[in-house]
Amino acid sequence: MTELDLIQSPSTLRALIDRTEALLFPMASEPKTGALLRALAASKPRAQLLELGTGTGIATAWLLDGMDAASTLTTVDTDPEVQQVARDVLGPDSRVHFVLEDALAFLRRQPAATFELVFADALPGKYEGLDDALSVVRPGGFYVIDDLLPQPNWPEGHAAKVPVLLQRLAADPTLTIIPQAWASGIVIAVKRGR
Ligand SMILES: C[S@@+](CC[C@H](N)C(=O)[O-])C[C@H]1O[C@@H](n2cnc3c(N)ncnc32)[C@H](O)[C@@H]1O
Numbered sequence: 001m002t003e004l005d006l007i008q009s010p011s012t013l014r015a016l017i018d019r020t021e022a023l024l025f026p027m028a029s030e031p032k033t034g035a036l037l038r039a040l041a042a043s044k045p046r047a048q049l050l051e052l053g054t055g056t057g058i059a060t061a062w063l064l065d066g067m068d069a070a071s072t073l074t075t076v077d078t079d080p081e082v083q084q085v086a087r088d089v090l091g092p093d094s095r096v097h098f099v100l101e102d103a104l105a106f107l108r109r110q111p112a113a114t115f116e117l118v119f120a121d122a123l124p125g126k127y128e129g130l131d132d133a134l135s136v137v138r139p140g141g142f143y144v145i146d147d148l149l150p151q152p153n154w155p156e157g158h159a160a161k162v163p164v165l166l167q168r169l170a171a172d173p174t175l176t177i178i179p180q181a182w183a184s185g186i187v188i189a190v191k192r193g194r
Contacts, residue, residue, distance in 0.1 A: 011066035034062030041066030044116040051075040052103040053122030057086025090127040107132040139193040149185030154175035
């Protein structure tokens with residue numbers, strides 16, 4: 001089985017990739033990550049979804065492709081130049097809301113248990129403010145992170161932080177986790193019901 005031969009990309013992806021490459025933005029999600037996110041989004045009808053770290057909107061496009069018409073996606077980034085790519089290409093889709101703000105500041109304004117899916121793809125909400133990110137996930141909802149296998153663009157000292165994060169998630173009694181050696185290395189954490 002060749003996984004990607006079986007996966008159709010969102011129609012918006014080509015335009016996003018062209019502009020991502022033109023900007024030399026090096027942190028875009030890969031197709032396997034996108035396909036997984038799309039499937040998770042499709043499992044949650046009438047849902048509110050959150051992405052921390054829009055980048056140029058690659059994962060945003062995959063999430064939107066899985067969501068039903070009644071779902072909404074909020075995506076947050078601090079970099080106006082990269083987020084503008086996503087706004088230009090995906091902005092016509094009324095289900096997506098772009099926020100230009102620090103992810104932690106955004107998280108701390110959200111009521112608990114707001115989102116059915118959180119894709120935490122920036123350092124805040126993952127390596128800092130983990131509790132803030134987990135608190136906004138609804139029972140039964142997904143908290144998803146990637147880049148857990150060694151990546152060439154990891155900064156000095158980052159490698160030591162990854163097992164600490166994984167152990168924290170594994171030890172959290174409010175979660176059940178699925179670590180996957182898929183794409184850049186993914187964990188899907190499901191918030192347990194009360
Ligand atoms: C890994 S990239 C996101 C990639 C994108 N989700 C995708 O699928 O292609 C991380 C993003 O986090 C953003 N970022 C960095 N610090 C941030 C912060 N404090 N709050 C929100 N976003 C931040 C960066 O500007 C960058 O666009």
